[in-house]
Amino acid sequence: MIDLDLLRRHPDLEAPGLQATDAADRLILDEAGPALADAAHGEVVVIDDAYGALALGAVGAGARGVRVHQDPITGERALAENAVRVGVSADDRPLSRPLEPQLVAGARVVLMRLPRSLDRLDQVAELIAVHAAADVRVFAGGRIKHMSLAMNDVLANRFARVDVTHARQKSRVLVASGALGPTSGARPSDGWPRRAHDEALGLTIVAHGGVFAGAAVDIGTRFLLDVLDDAVPDAATAVDLACGSGVVATWLARRRPEVVVRASDRSAAAAASAALTADANGVADRVEVARADALEHLPDTSERLVVLNPPFHSDAAVHTGIATHLFADAARVLEPGGELWCVWNSHLRYRPLLERLVGPTRQVARNPKFTVTASTR
Known part of the structure; x- marks a missing residue:
C-alpha cells in the first residue's frame, strides 16, 4: 500500500x-x-x-x-x-x-x-x-x-x-x-477541439475542453485588448504568460506583424489550443507556444513586454500564490525598463504586490470589475 x-x-x-x-x-x-x-x-x-x-x-x-x-x-x-x-x-x-x-x-x-x-x-x-x-x-x-x-x-x-x-x-x-461508441447510441459529438469566430476581434478561437473561457473571449481579456496597442509598441518580441487559448498571443501577432510572440501555459490543453488558435488566424509562424511552469523556458532579462491575465484558482481553491509566482517570474524575464501589462479583478488589489515584485506600477484602465496595470522592471 x-x-x-x-x-x-x-x-x-x-x-x-x-x-x-x-x-x-x-x-x-x-x-x-x-x-x-x-x-x-x-x-x-x-x-x-x-x-x-x-x-x-x-x-x-x-x-x-x-x-x-x-x-x-x-x-x-x-x-x-x-x-x-x-x-x-x-x-x-x-x-x-x-x-x-x-x-x-x-x-x-x-x-x-x-x-x-x-x-x-x-x-x-x-x-x-x-x-x-x-x-x-x-x-x-x-x-x-x-x-x-x-x-x-x-x-x-x-x-x-x-x-x-x-x-x-x-x-x-x-x-x-x-x-457508447460512435455506432452504439452515443450523442453525436460536436467535435474537439471546438472553434468559434469572434466578430469584434476578427479572430477565430480554437479550444480544447477545460481551457479558460473555451472558444470565446472572457471579458477581462477583452478589456485588456482594448488598451494593449500602447504596450511597449517598439518591442521586437512579446510574451503571453498563462496564455489559455492564445487569444492575446494571436491578437498581438496580428496587430504587430513584425513581432514574434512567445506564449506559454502550464496546461497541456491550453498550450495545444493556443497553437491551434495561432494557426487558425495565419500567425503560427510568429507565435511560439510552450507548455511550461510560468516562464521557466525563457532566460533572465530577455524580454521587454510580458502580458498576463492571471488565474487565481489552484484546483478549486482561490489563492493569490499563483499570481505571486507568475508576477515574480515575469519580473525575472523582463529586462530593465521592460513592462508587465496585467489585467486583474479589481477586488484582488494586486497593485502593491506588483510594485513589490516587478516595479513601479501605473493604472492604465479600470472599469467596475477589472483593472489593467503596467509595471516597469
Missing part, C-alpha cells in the same frame, strides 16, 4: 490548507479496488489526477503499466517526485501520456477526478468511450460541493450506465460503464 499522506504538491503551489490528496482520492481508490485487483498489465489509466494520489494508489493496489494524463505540467512533475518519495520502483512508476487515443487504448479501468469544466468531462468521456476497451469502467469522483447533476448527464451521453456511490467524507464517485 502507498501512504498517501506522504504526497506533496511541489513544484506546484504549497501553502497551509492546500493538500496533495483528499477524501475523494481515497474514495475513488476504494470503489475501484476490486477492478484494480483484476486488471491486467496496462489496463489501468488515470486522468486528471492532481498530484499522483490516484496513479500511485493504483500501483499500491497492484496495478502495473499504469498510464496517466495530467493537464498541468506541475502535476506531472509532482507525480514523478511523489513516486520517488513513496518508494515506487522505476519499473512500476506510472507513465505520463498526452490526452489522445493511445492513452486509453485497451483500458478496462479508468480512474479520474471530475474536472470543474463540463466541456473537459465531455472530451475525456468521449475519448474513453470511443477508444478504450468495450467493457471499460470509469471511476470518476470528487468533492460533493464541486459536483453537479450535469456531470451525470455528460457521462450518460457516452455510457449506457452511470451509478452513483454512497457519499463518504463529503465525497462521491460516479461509476460509468457500457461505453
